[in-house]
Structure formats: structure tokens, C-alpha cells
Amino acid sequence: MSKTVELILDLGAPNGYLAWYPLKQIVARTGANLEVTPVFLGGMHKLTGNSPPMMRDANVKGKVPYAALEFQRFIDRHELSAFRMHPDLPFNTILLQRILVASSNQDEMQRLVDLFQPAVWERNIDCSDVDVVGRVLEEGGFDAERFLNAAQDPEVKQKLVDNTQSAVDRGAFGIPTFFIGDEMWFGKERLEQIEAYLTGGKP
Incomplete structure (x- = not known):
């Protein structure tokens, strides 16, 4: 029986973008199923006391430059050269x-997700601008009116809140977080461990 990899995702996390494409390749290679659970990272940070690394580590000598080095190494290794850091980070998604x-x-x-990842992290759209988001949806062949109206539905709003709380209750504190059953991994750097686990290795 194939395993399911659940990705806890907010499109406003740059590491979520970087993890998305290698993860899909891993899923294809291993025959696993992929399931995305959308959460709101801002809410997750409030619930856990976490904060973006560039803010949290700003006063730690050498840590932010080293994180930037590893970030670029990941981009180079996985040939994600289209990535552009969003000038408004952190922004509301x-x-x-x-x-x-x-x-x-x-x-x-x-x-x-395939549509919005490059819109956010390659073209750096304004994610809170309804007209801009609507154009992205239309250009991608989606019914923009349907989705923009649904985004105001109280049930949809509550579902996002519930998803976020549930992810935190299960141990998630940032993006990207991955679950296979009850096993959790955090960070794009864990992708090799996930692939090993999917092919019979230890977590």
C-alpha cells in the first residue's frame, strides 16, 4: 500500500515554494500520494510563539548570513533559479x-498550488489584492468569481482556522511541515529523509 505524504502549506512561506517541486518529484519516484493541507502561517506563529527566521535570528551573529547561504545552495541544487524573494515578506496570504x-x-x-507558487515567488504578486489574484486565477483557467466568493464563505474561513489549529495540535510550528501517518518532519532540508522513509528507511 502506498503511503500518503501530507504537506502543511502556506503560500507565503519561501521554503514552502522551494520544497514543493522536489517533493512532487519524490512522490512521483516513490509512488506515494500527496495531500496538501492549507493553513495560515500568521495564525500558526501566534499559536506557537514562533516567528520568521530573519526576525527571530536577527541578533545571532553569523546565523542569518549562513541561512542565506544554505538557502541559495538549495536553490542551486534543485535548479529553482526562477525564485525571487518577495519584497513584501512577510505578507498576508x-x-x-x-x-x-x-x-x-x-x-x-x-x-x-502549482498556479500560485510561481505567481507569488517568481512574479511577486500582491497576494492581498483581489483583482490581482482574480487575474491569476483567470489566466490559469479557473473560475475567479467562484473562488473569490468562496473565500468570503464563513465555512471556508472556519476551515482554515481549524486546519491551522489541528496542525499545531499535531506538532507543526512552521512551513513546510510534512506528515506521513503520525511521523512529522519540518523543513525543506528533510526531503531526503522523507524519501528514505518512503522507501523503507527509518524516520
């Missing part, structure tokens, strides 16, 4: 996350 929640199924949700 609640509209995008609600749109993901409003998906009718995992296939549609993952196609939306």
Missing part, C-alpha cells in the same frame, strides 16, 4: 489560503 481551502478536491487544490 489569507486570501490565497482560503482559496485553497475552497477547492473541491485535492487535484484542484494542487493545481492551484
Whole structure:
């Protein structure tokens, strides 16, 4: 029986973008199933007391430059040269996350992730601008009106809150977080461990 890799994702996390493409390759190589759970990173930070690394580590001598070095090494290794750091980071992604929640199924949700990742992290769109997000949806062949209306649905809003709380209750504190059953991994640097686990290795 194939395993399911659950990705806890907020589209406003640069490491979520970087992990997305290698993760899909791992899933394809191993025959695993991929499931995306949209959460709101801002809410996750409030619930856990976490904060973005560049803020949390700002006063630690040498740590931020080294993190930037490792970040670039990952980009180079996985040939993700289209990535552009968003000038407004950290920014509000609640509209995008609600749109993901409003998906009718995992296939549609993952196609939306494929659409929004380059829009956010290659073109650096304004994620809170309804008109801009609507154009991205239309250009991707989606019904923009349907998703923008759904993003205001109280049930969709509550589902995003519930997803975030549930992820935190299970141990998540940042993006990207991965679950295979009850096993959890955090960070794009854990992708090799995940692939090893999917092929019979230890967690």
C-alpha cells in the first residue's frame, strides 16, 4: 500500500515554494500520494510563539548570513533559479489560503498550488489584492468569481482556522511541515529523509 505524504502549506512561506517541486518529484519516484493541507502561517506563529527566521535570528551573529547561504545552495541544487524573494515578506496570504481551502478536491487544490507558487515567488504578486489574484486565477483557467466568493464563505474561513489549529495540535510550528501517518518532519532540508522513509528507511 502506498503511503500518503501530507504537506502543511502556506503560500507565503519561501521554503514552502522551494520544497514543493522536489517533493512532487519524490512522490512521483516513490509512488506515494500527496495531500496538501492549507493553513495560515500568521495564525500558526501566534499559536506557537514562533516567528520568521530573519526576525527571530536577527541578533545571532553569523546565523542569518549562513541561512542565506544554505538557502541559495538549495536553490542551486534543485535548479529553482526562477525564485525571487518577495519584497513584501512577510505578507498576508489569507486570501490565497482560503482559496485553497475552497477547492473541491485535492487535484484542484494542487493545481492551484502549482498556479500560485510561481505567481507569488517568481512574479511577486500582491497576494492581498483581489483583482490581482482574480487575474491569476483567470489566466490559469479557473473560475475567479467562484473562488473569490468562496473565500468570503464563513465555512471556508472556519476551515482554515481549524486546519491551522489541528496542525499545531499535531506538532507543526512552521512551513513546510510534512506528515506521513503520525511521523512529522519540518523543513525543506528533510526531503531526503522523507524519501528514505518512503522507501523503507527509518524516520
